Amino acid sequence: MRRMEAALLLIGDELxxxxxxxxxxxxxxxxxxAYGCRVGSLCVLPDDGQAIGHAVxxxxxxxxxxxxxxxxxxxxxxRTTESVAQALRLDLILDPVHWERLRQxxxxxxxxxxxxxxxxxxxxxxxxxxxxxxxxTAPGYALRVGSHVLVVLPGPPRENRxxxxxxxxxxxxxxxxxxxRFQGMTFRVFGLAESEIGHRLGPLxxxxxxxxxxxxxVFPEILVKLRAxxxxxxxLGAAAGEVSCVLAPHVYGTGEQRLPxxxxxxxxxRGLRVVxxxxxxxxxxxxxLTETAGSSAWMERGFVTYSDVSKRExxxxxxxxxxxxxxxxxxxxxxxxxxxxxxSAADVGMAVTGIAGPGGGTSEKPVGTVCIAWxxxxxxxxxxxxxxxxxxxxxxISAWAAMRRLHLHILGAPDP
Amino acid sequence: MRRMEAALLLIGDELxxxxxxxxxxxxxxxxxxAYGCRVGSLCVLPDDGQAIGHAVxxxxxxxxxxxxxxxxxxxxxxRTTESVAQALRLDLILDPVHWERLRQxxxxxxxxxxxxxxxxxxxxxxxxxxxxxxxxTAPGYALRVGSHVLVVLPGPPRENRxxxxxxxxxxxxxxxxxxxRFQGMTFRVFGLAESEIGHRLGPLxxxxxxxxxxxxxVFPEILVKLRAxxxxxxxLGAAAGEVSCVLAPHVYGTGEQRLPxxxxxxxxxRGLRVVxxxxxxxxxxxxxLTETAGSSAWMERGFVTYSDVSKRExxxxxxxxxxxxxxxxxxxxxxxxxxxxxxSAADVGMAVTGIAGPGGGTSEKPVGTVCIAWxxxxxxxxxxxxxxxxxxxxxxISAWAAMRRLHLHILGAPDP
Numbered sequence: 080m081r082r083m084e085a086a087l088l089l090i091g092d093e094l095x096x097x098x099x100x101x102x103x104x105x106x107x108x109x110x111x112x113a114y115g116c117r118v119g120s121l122c123v124l125p126d127d128g129q130a131i132g133h134a135v136x137x138x139x140x141x142x143x144x145x146x147x148x149x150x151x152x153x154x155x156x157x158r159t160t161e162s163v164a165q166a167l168r169l170d171l172i173l174d175p176v177h178w179e180r181l182r183q184x185x186x187x188x189x190x191x192x193x194x195x196x197x198x199x200x201x202x203x204x205x206x207x208x209x210x211x212x213x214x215x216t217a218p219g220y221a222l223r224v225g226s227h228v229l230v231v232l233p234g235p236p237r238e239n240r241x242x243x244x245x246x247x248x249x250x251x252x253x254x255x256x257x258x259x260r261f262q263g264m265t266f267r268v269f270g271l272a273e274s275e276i277g278h279r280l281g282p283l284x285x286x287x288x289x290x291x292x293x294x295x296x297v298f299p300e301i302l303v304k305l306r307a308x309x310x311x312x313x314x315l316g317a318a319a320g321e322v323s324c325v326l327a328p329h330v331y332g333t334g335e336q337r338l339p340x341x342x343x344x345x346x347x348x349r350g351l352r353v354v355x356x357x358x359x360x361x362x363x364x365x366x367x368l369t370e371t372a373g374s375s376a377w378m379e380r381g382f383v384t385y386s387d388v389s390k391r392e393x394x395x396x397x398x399x400x401x402x403x404x405x406x407x408x409x410x411x412x413x414x415x416x417x418x419x420x421x422x423s424a425a426d427v428g429m430a431v432t433g434i435a436g437p438g439g440g441t442s443e444k445p446v447g448t449v450c451i452a453w454x455x456x457x458x459x460x461x462x463x464x465x466x467x468x469x470x471x472x473x474x475x476i477s478a479w480a481a482m483r484r485l486h487l488h489i490l491g492a493p494d495p
Numbered sequence: 496m497r498r499m500e501a502a503l504l505l506i507g508d509e510l511x512x513x514x515x516x517x518x519x520x521x522x523x524x525x526x527x528x529a530y531g532c533r534v535g536s537l538c539v540l541p542d543d544g545q546a547i548g549h550a551v552x553x554x555x556x557x558x559x560x561x562x563x564x565x566x567x568x569x570x571x572x573x574r575t576t577e578s579v580a581q582a583l584r585l586d587l588i589l590d591p592v593h594w595e596r597l598r599q600x601x602x603x604x605x606x607x608x609x610x611x612x613x614x615x616x617x618x619x620x621x622x623x624x625x626x627x628x629x630x631x632t633a634p635g636y637a638l639r640v641g642s643h644v645l646v647v648l649p650g651p652p653r654e655n656r657x658x659x660x661x662x663x664x665x666x667x668x669x670x671x672x673x674x675x676r677f678q679g680m681t682f683r684v685f686g687l688a689e690s691e692i693g694h695r696l697g698p699l700x701x702x703x704x705x706x707x708x709x710x711x712x713v714f715p716e717i718l719v720k721l722r723a724x725x726x727x728x729x730x731l732g733a734a735a736g737e738v739s740c741v742l743a744p745h746v747y748g749t750g751e752q753r754l755p756x757x758x759x760x761x762x763x764x765r766g767l768r769v770v771x772x773x774x775x776x777x778x779x780x781x782x783x784l785t786e787t788a789g790s791s792a793w794m795e796r797g798f799v800t801y802s803d804v805s806k807r808e809x810x811x812x813x814x815x816x817x818x819x820x821x822x823x824x825x826x827x828x829x830x831x832x833x834x835x836x837x838x839s840a841a842d843v844g845m846a847v848t849g850i851a852g853p854g855g856g857t858s859e860k861p862v863g864t865v866c867i868a869w870x871x872x873x874x875x876x877x878x879x880x881x882x883x884x885x886x887x888x889x890x891x892i893s894a895w896a897a898m899r900r901l902h903l904h905i906l907g908a909p910d911p
Contacts, residue, residue: 092709093709093711094521094524094537095524095528095534095535095536095537096524096525096528096534097521097522097523097524097525097526097527097528097529098525098711098720099521099711099713100516100518100520100521101521102516104516104539105510105513105515105516105517106513107513108510108511108512108513109512109513109514110513111513112511112512112513113513118511118512119511119541119546120511120538120539120540120541120546121510121511121538121539122536122537122538122539123520123536123537123538124535124536125535125536127535130535130536152689152710152712153689153690153693154689154690154692154693154710155693155697155700155708156708156709156710184883187883188881188883189688193690194690194691194693194694195694196690196693196694197690214884214885216690235712235714237714237888293512293514294514295514295515352802355778355799357778360782360785361781361782361784361785361786361790361794361797362771362773362778362779362780362781362782362785362797362799363778363782364778365777365778365781365782365799366776366777366778366779366781366782368777369776369777369778369799369801369890370777370886370887370890372852372853372854372886373854374777374801375801375802378777378799378801378802379801379802379805380798380799380800380801380802380805380809381777381778381797381798381799381801382796382797382798382799383771383778383781383785383794383796383797383798383799384796385785385790385791385794385795385796385797386768386791386794386795386796386840388840389795389796389839389840392838392839393796393809422808423805423808424802424804424805436788437788438788438789470786470788471786474786
């Protein structure tokens, strides 16, 4: 069975002047590869009607599937649909259903009719099948061109990515045959360097040649992706078991859920509520723990005690401890958490105090020194870390380290 | 004077299956744009000799400058130089100076002669000028093809990026004339729909044809970018003045600084310290305000009062107010902030309570209902919003709305 070949076209001036890097292309490449397509090219083009038209015609001549993202907005620099229609010599036709939906959105939220610019968002090339966009005003569409297919999606990643999973892939399922789904599995690893993971899995890569091993560093975690060839899906389980053994206890989960959601789910399952106490992370731990819907089941309250006086007043950290050990110390981290547990209805908690940088470091406590405490009413433990990233990454990895410590604690697992 | 037009070609199978996203293209786009080039296309291609050859010929026919990155390694899947030579019908010639350098590297670090695969890294197409690579074994090269130029650079980002700054741009300086640095300006807009902005600026776009207007939606704000043609930089100021009039008071700043940093800077300038009080945003406001280095100058403390009991205990919100109006009400938002100001050393503050979704809405208070309070010891004001995004975006826009309200308050500006 021949693999479907795909080309990706990403539209936007802003992607060509260094303002932002396109992320839709890599996302689509990952999804389409997992779906069984071979992605043969990925091109970023300006909001230029002629360039878009040429690229669409050239790609459709060479590839089974062409996915084009971006340039569906209401402003004058959004030229994608107009260019596609010209290149393929198709009329543009107003879709009354989607026009009405757009009107309702504007009437509900802005109390007025849509401005003229929005009308072009619901004009589609003749023969197009509209793909609904739940999160924006520009729907996408799929168009058959001979035996080839052109799919057009909006560019904003928050609209684009759900539409890849909820509209593009289901459309391919319904309309194209000859596809192959690969089976795969993702391990989520926190606390091991990528080179160390590669080193440990090298022997398995040699033994399981019918399984492809992929590594992706999405700070601060690393995803290990196993993918089985279509005729070797039975070997996937064996490989996954061995990977699990070799990387444990650094694997905190598998699949799509990231650490904050994994920890939240574990807390909810056990009926535990959490308090967060943060200095250098400034609210990041609380924010991550409340990103997931339903977080009121596990989030009790959070303290952002950025100043020393707030550590004393809100948490009762003794002035003597602050003076003797400094605000960045394991003793202060433990006192912060103890104070928070005493002053809340939470069952468990974690505290973070450190030097995120770029300023504030000393030779004794350089930038990246972070003290973390975790525990419950029966006891509080602590550890000190030395991170070597920039401010943003030091904060993020500190928040993850605190969540992972608490996660291991409530699982009753030993420290890694 | 015509701007130099450039095309970027990025080579590598790993960039097309979602394992990693190319970052060299966006980096080059930024550097070349700042240098005065217009980057007209950015294409990622597989390690496929024929695809590379076709792409090089096509790009050289259309663009003044073609920069090709990747596929210069020693292994069999690295085919770039061979493909370039075939496409341009040039012989490959061993460069004795760089071969000797490569030998010395291997003798010094591995104590042996280079393996055979490395030799191809120092064979260059006839007429190429070698660009040294301080950080790896594969040098790059520049090649004139008629009046057009092809530059080939290694793919690993830590070799590629220094070579852009230290080899590519200096080579252009030495060899090409006619480059132009052009001028631009960015307005940061919060609180106006993109279509409304386009509608308001349409007449200016027609009047200032020598200025390009770009719009970028980076939720929850919109960036309006003006860029002047090289011979029209004097018109930029006039256009910027008019844009400013038409969009005020929704323009909160210009340039690179986002709202949290703008607000932080304004607080620091006035010697004010802030307290954050958050329910549905769960620490997001505090986290955004502490992302910027030096935030201890303005951040005093933050409360994440997720449960009703924490609102009462930590902030003294009266039980009667919670019962009469519900936790999501302007009265509770004001009481939260008043309690926080009474219980901290902060001068100003803001409070957010709302229903981020997806659950928790009622017909009276649907998902997206968010109450915000802001002010200081002289008085606290409040407003209610109805957002219509998903949980993540409802939280983010709520945090921004609170920051912008406080920002306007400390500026002494009227509400928009």
